[in-house]
Amino acid sequence: MSDQPSHMVEPPPPRQEEMPFAMVLGLPVTELPRDLYIPPQALEVFLEAFEGPLDLLLYLIKRQNLDILNIPIAEVTRQYMVYVELMSEMQLELAGEYLVMAAMLAEIKSRMLLPRPVEVEGDEDDPRAELVRRLQEYERYKQAAEDIDTLPRVGRDTFTFVIDTPDKQSERPQPHVELRDVLLALTEVLHRTEMFAHHQVQREPLSIRERMTQVLARLNPDSFTSFTSLFSVEEGRRGVVVTFMAILELMKQSMIEMIQAEPFGPIHVKAVGAVSEEA
Amino acid sequence: MSEMAAQQLKNIVEAALLAAGEPLNIERLFTLFEEEQRPEKKAMVTAIEALQADCEGRGIELRELASGYRYQARSEVSRWVSRLWEERAPRYSRALLETLALVAYRQPITRAEIEDIRGVAVSSSIMKTLLERGWVRIIGHRDVPGRPALYASTREFLDYFNLKTLDELPTLGELKDLDKFNAELDLRFPGEGVVEGEEAGGIALTISADVEPLHYD
Amino acid sequence: MSEMAAQQLKNIVEAALLAAGEPLNIERLFTLFEEEQRPEKKAMVTAIEALQADCEGRGIELRELASGYRYQARSEVSRWVSRLWEERAPRYSRALLETLALVAYRQPITRAEIEDIRGVAVSSSIMKTLLERGWVRIIGHRDVPGRPALYASTREFLDYFNLKTLDELPTLGELKDLDKFNAELDLRFPGEGVVEGEEAGGIALTISADVEPLHYD
Numbered sequence: 281m282s283d284q285p286s287h288m289v290e291p292p293p294p295r296q297e298e299m300p301f302a303m304v305l306g307l308p309v310t311e312l313p314r315d316l317y318i319p320p321q322a323l324e325v326f327l328e329a330f331e332g333p334l335d336l337l338l339y340l341i342k343r344q345n346l347d348i349l350n351i352p353i354a355e356v357t358r359q360y361m362v363y364v365e366l367m368s369e370m371q372l373e374l375a376g377e378y379l380v381m382a383a384m385l386a387e388i389k390s391r392m393l394l395p396r397p398v399e400v401e402g403d404e405d406d407p408r409a410e411l412v413r414r415l416q417e418y419e420r421y422k423q424a425a426e427d428i429d430t431l432p433r434v435g436r437d438t439f440t441f442v443i444d445t446p447d448k449q450s451e452r453p454q455p456h457v458e459l460r461d462v463l464l465a466l467t468e469v470l471h472r473t474e475m476f477a478h479h480q481v482q483r484e485p486l487s488i489r490e491r492m493t494q495v496l497a498r499l500n501p502d503s504f505t506s507f508t509s510l511f512s513v514e515e516g517r518r519g520v521v522v523t524f525m526a527i528l529e530l531m532k533q534s535m536i537e538m539i540q541a542e543p544f545g546p547i548h549v550k551a552v553g554a555v556s557e558e559a
Numbered sequence: 560m561s562e563m564a565a566q567q568l569k570n571i572v573e574a575a576l577l578a579a580g581e582p583l584n585i586e587r588l589f590t591l592f593e594e595e596q597r598p599e600k601k602a603m604v605t606a607i608e609a610l611q612a613d614c615e616g617r618g619i620e621l622r623e624l625a626s627g628y629r630y631q632a633r634s635e636v637s638r639w640v641s642r643l644w645e646e647r648a649p650r651y652s653r654a655l656l657e658t659l660a661l662v663a664y665r666q667p668i669t670r671a672e673i674e675d676i677r678g679v680a681v682s683s684s685i686m687k688t689l690l691e692r693g694w695v696r697i698i699g700h701r702d703v704p705g706r707p708a709l710y711a712s713t714r715e716f717l718d719y720f721n722l723k724t725l726d727e728l729p730t731l732g733e734l735k736d737l738d739k740f741n742a743e744l745d746l747r748f749p750g751e752g753v754v755e756g757e758e759a760g761g762i763a764l765t766i767s768a769d770v771e772p773l774h775y776d
Numbered sequence: 777m778s779e780m781a782a783q784q785l786k787n788i789v790e791a792a793l794l795a796a797g798e799p800l801n802i803e804r805l806f807t808l809f810e811e812e813q814r815p816e817k818k819a820m821v822t823a824i825e826a827l828q829a830d831c832e833g834r835g836i837e838l839r840e841l842a843s844g845y846r847y848q849a850r851s852e853v854s855r856w857v858s859r860l861w862e863e864r865a866p867r868y869s870r871a872l873l874e875t876l877a878l879v880a881y882r883q884p885i886t887r888a889e890i891e892d893i894r895g896v897a898v899s900s901s902i903m904k905t906l907l908e909r910g911w912v913r914i915i916g917h918r919d920v921p922g923r924p925a926l927y928a929s930t931r932e933f934l935d936y937f938n939l940k941t942l943d944e945l946p947t948l949g950e951l952k953d954l955d956k957f958n959a960e961l962d963l964r965f966p967g968e969g970v971v972e973g974e975e976a977g978g979i980a981l982t983i984s985a986d987v988e989p990l991h992y993d
Contacts, residue, residue, distance in 0.1 A: 329653075331653050331654055331657065331677065331679060332677060332678040332679030333678050333679070334677070334678035334679075335678070348735075349735060375679055375680065377678055377679050377680070381678070413734070414676075414678065416734050416735060417676055417734065418676055418677060418678060419732065420731050420732035420733075420734070421657055421660050421661050421664065421676060421677070421731075422653075422657060423732050424657075424660040424663075424664055424728075424729065424731055424732075425653060425656035425657040425659065425660040426656070427660075427728075427729035428656055428659060428660055428663070428720065428728070428729070429651065429656050431720040431721060431722070431729075432634055432720070432721045433648075433719055433720050433721060434631075434718070434719050434721070435648045435649075436637070436641070436648035437634045437637050437721075438631045438632050438633070438634060438637060438721060439631060439632040439637060439640050439641070439791070439795040440580075440629060440630070440631050440632075440795070441577055441619075441630050441631065441632075441794040441795055441847075442577075442578065442579075442580040442797055443574075443577045443578050443794065443836060443846070443847040443848050443849060444578070444846060444847075444848040444849070445574075445578045445848065445849040445854055445857050445858065446848055446849070446851070446854070447851045447854045448854060448857075448858045448861065449854060449855055449858040453862055453863065453864070453865040454865060454909065455865045455866050455867055455868045456865060457868060457873065457876075457936075459937045459938075459939075461873055462873050462876055462877045462880070462937070463877065463945075463946065463951060464873075465870055465873035465874040465876070465877050466874065466877035466878070466881065466948075466951060467951050467952075468870070468874065469874050469877065469878065469893060469894055470948065470951070470952075472894070472895060473893055473894075473895070487941065487942065487943045489881070489882065489883050489942060490883075490941060490942040490943070492883070492884055493883050493884055493915055493928035493929070496884060496915045496916045496926070496928070497915050497928075499916075501916070533884075533918065534918055534919040534920060535884065535916055535918055535919070535926060537919075551916045552916070552917070552918070552919035566833070569835075570833075570834055570835030570850075570852070570853055571835055571853045571856045571857065572835075573834060573835050573836060574834075574835035574836050574849040574850065574853045574854075574856075574857050575849075575853075575856065575857045575860060577794065577836060577847065577849070578849050578857050578860065579860050583860075590859060591856040591857070591859045591860065592856065616783070616787075617787050617790060618786075618787030618788055618790050618791035619787075619790060619791050619794060630794070632791040632794070632795055633787075633791070635787075636787055636788045636791045636792075639788045639791075639792065639808045639809065640788070640791050640792050640795050640808070642807065642808045643792060643795065643796055643800075643808065
């Protein structure tokens with residue numbers, strides 16, 4: 281075939297009885313299909329370009345301007361087999377799907393040959409129906425793939441930007457905590473220590489705790505503070521009681537010292553520890 | 560601090576969109592501001608629209624895509640901008656594009672369903688490439704034997720192809736009924752656009768001049 | 777093709793500088809154009825100067841650096857732009873929250889006492905974190921061997937949790953009840969938005985005789 285003219289012309293008649301080029305449907309093929317003259321290297325690329333049997337069939341149909349809804353099965357089958365034989369001839373990796381399709385085509389062809397019962401003619405399913413459905417289904421996604429390929433895309437039709445930010449300020453964010461989480465953590469501890477088992481009545485525990493902290497914060501470890509100055513009359517009786525209880529608690533816990541030089545003399549209070557710079 | 564001046568807001572949004580390196584949506588833009596400084600949504604939208612208007616007649620545009628707003632080069636200048644880089648933009652095989660199209664249009668879809676429609680096996684490397692590029696992801700498994708993975712497209716897919724929603728994908732061709740064949744003998748395929756010789760397949764370029772190209776019309 | 781219009785040149789240069797991801801010098805910018813289209817150096821400089829002028833009053837600037845021209849975010853907006861890359865806030869460990877709760881409820885308290893109640897050692901990093909966060913401070917030292925530091929909660933702690941006084945924290949008894957009705961937590965805890973004095977007062981009223989005490993030892 282190397283001496284063939286380079287355009288699509290009638291191929292010269294075979295000069296001798298050569299080995300069949302391929303066996304198609306049991307018949308020897310000794311020439312390339314008339315409408316297919318392709319240099320071997322290009323032919324290989326060409327054949328590999330089919331995305332499967334449906335793609336090949338679509339090609340055969342479209343090339344001859346046939347309507348997908350009225351496929352001349354016998355002719356298309358013949359052409360299909362030529363290509364399949366070509367592919368195996370060129371030792372292309374021939375997916376099994378091509379042979380499955382060949383069988384399907386042969387089956388459709390044989391069903392088309394059978395006479396249809398007259399009475400059900402109108403309702404009789406066209407043996408090609410399933411093939412046509414599949415071809416159309418594939419065709420629309422093949423087209424969709426081509427359409428997607430033409431969409432403007434990054435790196436080809438458009439480019440994205442990243443400018444520099446010279447003075448990035450990185451501030452490490454602080455974790456957020458819900459009060460609920462703190463309280464749940466506490467209940468966990470309490471469960472572990474079985475503190476819930478105790479039952480004592482105490483009305484203002486936290487205000488005493490808080491006041492202990494406040495009193496402690498006002499005391500100086502280096503000098504004495506007047507006991508009475510720790511109380512604020514404006515707070516009323518409740519406030520005075522809370523402060524008093526806080527002071528007693530602080531004494532009990534060895535956090536403060538109290539000194540009274542003589543009976544009924546002024547009382548002085550001092551923190552026992554070295555107070556941190558924050559206090 | 561009281562509400563920010565419109566110009567300052569616009570400046571911040573412009574710089575952030577250019578510096579981010581990925582599309583930013585409005586919610587993300589709001590996170591640039593401390594609670595008490597946070598602009599009204601209306602002010603933010605106004606700023607973005609003003610920035611979009613500023614791009615009129617320039618080589619860049621501010622587009623809204625699936626995952627947010629992105630500054631990008633207009634296609635009118637891409638011919639020159641692309642010369643910044645040695646390599647050309649990658650071409651994708653038909654097998655990959657067809658698989659991608661099936662995921663995009665028919666999601667969620669299993670690999671078996673893709674193979675069924677395409678009529679050939681889908682290679683693992685194609686699914687891997689699509690997953691790695693972040694265009695496709697597994698969103699679940701079908702409750703049938705083997706529990707095959709269900710694939711869907713991602714926002715990155717839309718971003719990459721310059722789309723805001725799946726609705727913006729080209730319309731899918733219609734299926735014609737075999738019964739109606741006799742009524743309409745239109746030889747054209749529904750949804751079949753005019754395909755340029757060059758675009759129809761890379762293959763056309765690689766075979767010699769006397770070869771019939773692979774496009775059908 | 778004849779020489780390019782000034783506006784088109786400016787558009788191409790702007791898009792290229794934004795897309796390059798690195799500074800571009802004039803020589804590099806020239807390579808974007810085919811020989812016959814290549815602008816005059818003067819035209820190129822004019823385009824760059826015009827682009828620089830366009831940045832006046834905006835959040836970005838076009839700077840000339842050693843290796844070329846580069847768009848960058850202005851320092852005036854970097855405070856906001858930087859938040860694009862802000863790390864997600866880490867979470868505090870349960871151990872830290874337990875320690876915080878114990879300081880709040882049992883202050884002033886030493887580390888040994890916290891460890892005693894929790895049954896495990898309290899790491900130095902937890903105390904350090906709480907001190908740095910400003911929720912806990914050392915208010916003194918107990919007069920026992922080693923003179924251990926006494927920890928207490930701070931004003932900032934109360935502010936953060938939207939409390940006026942420690943009194944607004946539920947008592948241990950209430951916690952026990954709440955523990956039983958975990959689902960109602962949101963409704964009952966003070967410091968969660970809606971709540972002000974009213975809710976807190978409500979809780980004080982619910983203290984009943986069998987309420988858990990804050991017994992000290």
